[in-house]
Amino acid sequence: xxxxxxxxxxxxxxxxxxxxxxxxxxxxxxxxxxxxxxxxxxxxxxxxxxxxxxxxxxxxxxxxxxxxxxxxxxxxxxxxxxxxxxxxxxxxxxxxxxxxxxxxxxxxxxxxxxxxxxxxxxxxxxxxxxxxxxxxxxxxxxxxxxxxxxxxxxxxxxxxxxxxxxxxxxxxxxxxxxxxxxxxxxxxxxxxxxxxxxxxxxxxxxxxxxxxxxxxxxxxxxxxxxxxxxxxxxxxxxxxxxxxxxxxxx
Ligand code: BTN
Numbered sequence: 001x002x003x004x005x006x007x008x009x010x011x012x013x014x015x016x017x018x019x020x021x022x023x024x025x026x027x028x029x030x031x032x033x034x035x036x037x038x039x040x041x042x043x044x045x046x047x048x049x050x051x052x053x054x055x056x057x058x059x060x061x062x063x064x065x066x067x068x069x070x071x072x073x074x075x076x077x078x079x080x081x082x083x084x085x086x087x088x089x090x091x092x093x094x095x096x097x098x099x100x101x102x103x104x105x106x107x108x109x110x111x112x113x114x115x116x117x118x119x120x121x122x123x124x125x126x127x128x129x130x131x132x133x134x135x136x137x138x139x140x141x142x143x144x145x146x147x148x149x150x151x152x153x154x155x156x157x158x159x160x161x162x163x164x165x166x167x168x169x170x171x172x173x174x175x176x177x178x179x180x181x182x183x184x185x186x187x188x189x190x191x192x193x194x195x196x197x198x199x200x201x202x203x204x205x206x207x208x209x210x211x212x213x214x215x216x217x218x219x220x221x222x223x224x225x226x227x228x229x230x231x232x233x234x235x236x237x238x239x240x241x242x243x244x245x246x247x248x249x250x
Pocket of ligand 1: 020048065066122141
């Protein structure tokens with residue numbers, strides 16, 4: 001039982017003890033019937049979680065957050081999809097920042113990192129109508145109490161702080177924080193949101209090694225209006241990259 005202090009996010013919460021993928025569940029539900037904006041699908045055990053680029057999302061049952069939020073950003077054109085990514089990743093960032101210091105970063109486009117460890121990810125699936133987004137399924141996976149990982153690249157809030165957290169207490173805080181940034185997006189504060197997003201961006205404004213066709217030294221200088229990553233290369237020229245066109249080298 002969650003105690004919510006939101007206006008509409010989490011009203012209602014559909015809690016499934018177990019679920020294949022909350023994103024798939026939400027998508028099927030929204031295809032079948034009218035779903036109220038803010039509806040949350042939450043599960044304690046996700047058996048076929050999906051990540052970006054067709055990857056699987058593994059999460060230890062009962063330890064972490066695996067949920068999807070249905071939003072209706074009908075004010076966003078398809079070309080503005082990335083604005084939603086900005087608002088959501090910032091909402092998650094602000095929530096986690098209450099527990100962690102400034103080593104917490106958003107890795108473009110929307111991974112949540114602490115130092116080099118991935119703490120969580122976002123999978124946004126938009127349903128389009130004409131030129132606009134009709135509704136969006138916001139899938140969020142956050143590692144909270146998981147005690148260990150197969151991969152050295154992942155971590156949890158518990159591993160980082162040494163504390164155990166009550167999901168019942170944390171989930172309302174997450175939903176509130178996402179509602180705040182989403183409402184700001186709805187009020188057209190996208191420029192402010194974008195600046196805040198850039199302020200927490202992993203590897204921004206300093207030289208690092210990247211890989212596109214070849215390895216190169218570059219500096220992230222921003223994102224463009226479509227959400228492409230703007231990287232200044234060795235000869236000071238700035239190029240825009242799509243998600244699959246550039247990789248970070250550690
Ligand atoms: C990523 O690859 O980083 C995105 C991971 C998103 C995982 C969440 S968990 C809840 C929701 N349901 C899914 O099947 N995926 C998302």
